[in-house]
Amino acid sequence: MKDYAVEQIRNVAIVGHGSCGKTSLASAFLFDSGATNRFTAVDKGNTVTDYDQDEIDRQISINSALCHLEWNNHKLNIVDCPGYTNFLWDTRASMRAVDAGLLVVGAVGGVEVGTEKVWEMLSELNLPCMFVINKLDRENSDFDRTVEAVQEFFGRNAIPVQIPIGKENSFQGVVDLIQKKAFIFETNESGKFKETDIPDDLKELAKKKIEELTEMVAENDEALMEKYFENGELSSEELIMGFKKSVLDRQIFPIFCAAAMVNIGMQPILDGIINFLPNPVQRQEIATTAGAVKLTVDGPFSAMVFKTISDPYTGRISIFRVFSGRVNPDATVTNTNTQSSEKLGGLFFLQGKEQIPAGQAKAGDLVATAKLKNTGTGDTLCIKGGSVQFPEIKFPLPSISFAIEPKTRADEDRISQAVHRIMEEDPTARIERDSETAELIISGNGQLHVEIITKRLQKRYNVDVELKPPKISYKETIKGRSDVQAKYKKQTGGRGQYGDVRIKFESLPRGGDFIFENTVFGGAIPKNYIPSVEKGLQEARKKGILAGYPTVDFKANLYDGTYHDVDSSDIAFKVAATMAFKKGIKDARPTILEPIMNVETYTPENYMGDIMGSLNGRRGKVQGMEQKGTMRIIKAQVPLAEMLDYEPTLTSITGGRGSFLMKFSHLEEVPAHLHQKIIDESVKEGRIRQSEEGDK
DSSP: OOOOOGGGEEEEEEEESTTSSHHHHHHHHHHHHTSSSSOOOGGGTOOSSOOSHHHHHHTSOOSOEEEEEEETTEEEEEEEOOOSGGGHHHHHHHHTTOSEEEEEEETTTBSOHHHHHHHHHHHHTTOOEEEEEEOTTSTTOOHHHHHHHHHHHHOTTEEESEEEESOGGGOOEEEETTTTEEEEEOSSSSOOEEEEOOOGGGHHHHHHHHHHHHHHHHHTOHHHHHHHHHHSSOOHHHHHHHHHHHHHTTSOEEEEEOBGGGTBSHHHHHHHHHHHSOOTTTTOEEEOSSSEEEOOTTSOOEEEEEEEEEETTTEEEEEEEEEESEEOTTOEEEETTTTEEEEOOOOEEEETTEEEEOSOEETTOEEEEEOOSSOOTTOEEEETTOOOOOOOOOOOOOOEEEEEEESSHHHHHHHHHHHHHHHHHOTTOEEEEOTTTOOEEEEESSHHHHHHHHHHHHHHHOOOEEEEOOOOOOEEEESSEEEEEEEEEEOOSSSOEEEEEEEEEEEOOTTOOEEEEEOOOTTSSOGGGHHHHHHHHHHHTTSOTTTSOOBOSEEEEEEEEEOOTTTBOHHHHHHHHHHHHHHHHHHTOEEEEEEEEEEEEEEEGGGHHHHHHHHHHTTOEEEEEEEETTEEEEEEEEEGGGSTTHHHHHHHHHTTOOEEEEEEEEEEEOOGGGHHHHHHHHHHHTSSOHHHHHHO
16 A cells, blocks of 8 residues: 555444444445455455454454555544443444544434444544444335434534435445535446435435535535625535534534445445545644644654554464554653553554554554554653653443352463453453452443453363353341450360450441450450451351351440360360350351442433432432533442442343442442342352351
8 A cells, every 4th residue: 555645534333223233334445445346244254344253153243343445545443343332342443543433323223322322432532423324225114214313413504415326225325515416326236326316206305405405504604605606506516515524613503315235326425535635634633631633744743553463373463553653663652651662563454353554654654564562542652762652542331240150270270370461462351360359350331242252261261161140248237235254275195275365246337347446454354365366257257157257347445255274275265256256246146248239320300210210220229410511421339249240230121231340339238038039049058058058
């Protein structure tokens, strides 16, 4: 590929709801531009951008993937982004690297949850956008209905620049309202088309739509408004000029027609990308944590890593967007996030998984390098010794967790390195050991996300694991007081064992954990044995007497006891303390505590009733509500045990439009009717023996 001036580059993310045809659109672009020599399809598993085996098997995009093509003496860098909610974190990261979005909407399904979510991202980043209404060849597809839905959700500034010729399986071309021409496509996948006059049956509709379009463009430009009033129309060149400015300023969002699977309408969309969407330097500057960077080839080098690929064979591949300056394949750069120096391991452009060597990368390029040691997704790279740092990428917090259990000892040995690689590639995945339950916990953005991660562990790193619901970190405590004596006396011939303690137990406020108090008077127990009593209590409280969970929020006051000059020892007093704990806690009205979570559920208003009902059914207590944009936030406190399956339930209630955040709040007593269930589970897990449970 030849070297293109920055003004001849376009960086575009193809975004939209899952299965609206984004990957098919990218495939058709590549074929029609000559970047590929065959027409590839998702159902054949041979597309350039869905190359991961999980994507081929499931026929959905899981990862953002890069490709590029040449069109009308321009280079188009295209990022094919996932649309399913579980993987939109990757889409969000990719949008930080592009200058515009191509928002695809299915002509059958219309505006869906993924459409809304990516629109919010585009708006947040202030990126220009073009709409593509795709799948116009499908049964029950409807262009007018879909345009109405788009305008209802995203405003009247989303306006068609084309109208379709034909409907459903007779869809065969488009009327271009700017050029005032029609394009009829061949019915095969060749992408060939002929230019013709607007069909007679569409002339009146086209005239009306052209007037609407012209008025909207003229409204945004005083000079064009004057010409429009004088002449009653604008030329195609004037329309394109005005359109380009309005699109750049996010005053207009043009709507195109397409049927990517049968390769109809692709070339006019490619023309639209070049004519209407900005080149990399038209954004002029981009914010940093301190000031802004001017987007120019002549400035000092600065870039941001927006994606990391972890390959079991080639290692880490870092993909970055160059915002300013130039960089060579062997350059040493500074990572300002980690304050470390990095030596680039070559430079290459990506065509899906294919790596094409690059002699240099400059402002506007999306390029990859290999084997950076201390650089992750979201990090800034800049000229050696530089201080530029772009704002970090905002990734969502995990919403669902499972315990993972290696199937064999060999899997357990391999899992550490595999987990590290997975988390390098996926910054939203969490895989860590729970210090209280000793389980390895995997957390992600949804059940599908977690399933994909475990599949990767198996396929890439040969690690087999089973998914299980995570154990809840229950605690035990007391609600009353007790005063007990425990004497440990053992005589086996020769020196024996003797320890005798009197301890008062009482409850503490939540968060009090454990207090040991020594009020022994007059040497009833020698001072050198006091630490052994405390140690015995500390060890005993790790396993409570009800269900085997740690005991918290209580005080033990050692106030008396006796000892034997010969037989007393540290171990004897430690054992005596353990005996006192079991007896004293049992007499002080023991109970079980469970973690209570602060839950914030984000939902459109029309689902609020169902969600509040679901939270109440989970023993939740609604604390209040707030409004944020178009979303309502329901704040509640809910037991963690009731939240393990909340993510799929919320998705079902809201059709995927809802989301939630969850943080630990406090411990609270478990209702009495649930105690036995928790005790039975502890017996099943082997935390306590059946005989122990019977003693209680």
